[in-house]
Amino acid sequence: MSLTQSFAIAWQAVKDNRLRSALTALGIVIGIAAVIALVTMGASVQASVSDSFGTPSTRTIDVTAGSTEGFGPGNGPERSRATLSVFSERDVAAIAAIDGVESVAPLTSVPIASVTIDDRTVALSSLTATTADSAALADIADGRPFAPGASEAVISEATVALLGGAIGVGDTLGVRLFDGQQRDLEVVGILAASDGLAAALASGSGVYVPVDPFVTGTVALPSGGDGVRTFSQVAVTIATTEGVADAQLAIGAYLDEASDARHLIPAGQGFLLATNSQVLDEVNDVLGLLTGFVTGIALIALLVGSIGIANIMLVSVTERTREIGIMKAIGGQSRTILSLFLIEAVIHGLIGAVIGTALGLAGGWIGARALGLSAAMPWGWIVAAIVIGVVVGIAAGIYPASRAARLHPIEALRYE
Numbered sequence: 001m002s003l004t005q006s007f008a009i010a011w012q013a014v015k016d017n018r019l020r021s022a023l024t025a026l027g028i029v030i031g032i033a034a035v036i037a038l039v040t041m042g043a044s045v046q047a048s049v050s051d052s053f054g055t056p057s058t059r060t061i062d063v064t065a066g067s068t069e070g071f072g073p074g075n076g077p078e079r080s081r082a083t084l085s086v087f088s089e090r091d092v093a094a095i096a097a098i099d100g101v102e103s104v105a106p107l108t109s110v111p112i113a114s115v116t117i118d119d120r121t122v123a124l125s126s127l128t129a130t131t132a133d134s135a136a137l138a139d140i141a142d143g144r145p146f147a148p149g150a151s152e153a154v155i156s157e158a159t160v161a162l163l164g165g166a167i168g169v170g171d172t173l174g175v176r177l178f179d180g181q182q183r184d185l186e187v188v189g190i191l192a193a194s195d196g197l198a199a200a201l202a203s204g205s206g207v208y209v210p211v212d213p214f215v216t217g218t219v220a221l222p223s224g225g226d227g228v229r230t231f232s233q234v235a236v237t238i239a240t241t242e243g244v245a246d247a248q249l250a251i252g253a254y255l256d257e258a259s260d261a262r263h264l265i266p267a268g269q270g271f272l273l274a275t276n277s278q279v280l281d282e283v284n285d286v287l288g289l290l291t292g293f294v295t296g297i298a299l300i301a302l303l304v305g306s307i308g309i310a311n312i313m314l315v316s317v318t319e320r321t322r323e324i325g326i327m328k329a330i331g332g333q334s335r336t337i338l339s340l341f342l343i344e345a346v347i348h349g350l351i352g353a354v355i356g357t358a359l360g361l362a363g364g365w366i367g368a369r370a371l372g373l374s375a376a377m378p379w380g381w382i383v384a385a386i387v388i389g390v391v392v393g394i395a396a397g398i399y400p401a402s403r404a405a406r407l408h409p410i411e412a413l414r415y416e
Contacts, residue, residue: 010344027305028352040364043376088260100243105134106231116174143169143189154189159206313400328409345397353389
């Protein structure tokens with residue numbers, strides 16, 4: 001009997017018991033669908049993060065101060081939210097003078113009470129004071145960066161929506177400070193929209209203003225002299241990607257040995273110099289842990305599915321014992337019987353893998369779109385899912401198929 005004939009007979013057996021075959025493949029469907037859905041969403045998140053960290057930002061080092069343990073303020077993806085304002089203007093100038101540094105932009109949060117536009121008041125908690133060199137202002141969709149010392153602002157698309165959506169270049173924002181002062185800011189630029197993780201990892205409050213005249217408070221240094229203005233973050237752009245590592249070491253050495261910040265930072269805290277590649281690695285590590293956890297659960301479903309296939313194949317052998325006896329009586333060989341039942345088991349596994357992959361891709365696409373991401377296809381996992389379905393079918397069908405092949409034709413013909 002040829003392989004084509006064996007496949008045709010096995011396929012007919014599957015079709016004759018459609019409901020049983022569907023229930024048999026269900027365990028494989030659930031397991032593979034769970035894995036494919038998760039890795040599709042994971043691939044979409046990774047693609048979004050990689051896109052948000054484009055070529056210019058791979059040359060950026062974010063310098064903050066805070067805890068050096070795990071995720072949290074000033075560390076990992078939350079690095080831009082550090083609240084320790086310890087970097088002086090002298091530190092900013094000294095970092096700018098380090099070999100390989102192209103530009104330096106300080107950032108700090110300016111607390112406010114509210115923002116008013118066209119008689120609509122929104123309780124925003126802060127502005128982000130920085131300079132026109134800030135990477136946060138690199139992608140302006142409409143208008144221009146603010147001028148140093150001017151009462152101007154650049155705002156994000158998210159803030160435009162928050163303030164009512166009818167704000168454009170040339171409009172005026174009324175900002176009320178905590179001391180009761182009222183400042184009018186002219187909107188001179190609108191940032192391009194960010195979505196997905198690009199928006200989640202974006203630094204700043206969404207309203208960017210120049211350092212002068214919004215950062216006025218000073219801090220006295222232990223060494224004496226006049227007070228200095230301080231910032232909570234310094235974004236450093238390196239001239240070349242190859243020079244990032246050396247510049248990172250030089251900046252770290254300056255901060256530890258000669259900076260004003262080393263006198264202002266609280267005991268037990270440290271300086272954090274994060275590159276986007278490091279942040280991407282941290283995000284990928286977390287995604288890897290989540291993928292591994294859900295994959296482990298899915299493997300249990302696959303194990304249950306394989307047991308279901310083995311059980312149904314044993315039932316099929318029992319039901320078709322006389323058929324097996326007839327086949328052997330007319331000259332059918334043991335390997336032919338073995339191949340028939342093994343192919344039937346593989347068909348069950350393959351059906352489960354195909355349906356599970358389709359459902360997993362659909363679920364992953366829906367999940368990615370719900371997060372505002374573009375769905376990415378995990379082609380390697382799709383191929384792996386099909387292979388897993390075949391392997392599970394083979395593993396589950398080996399014993400029932402070999403049992404069928406070992407049946408004695410006389411005993412099989414006698415079976416009722």
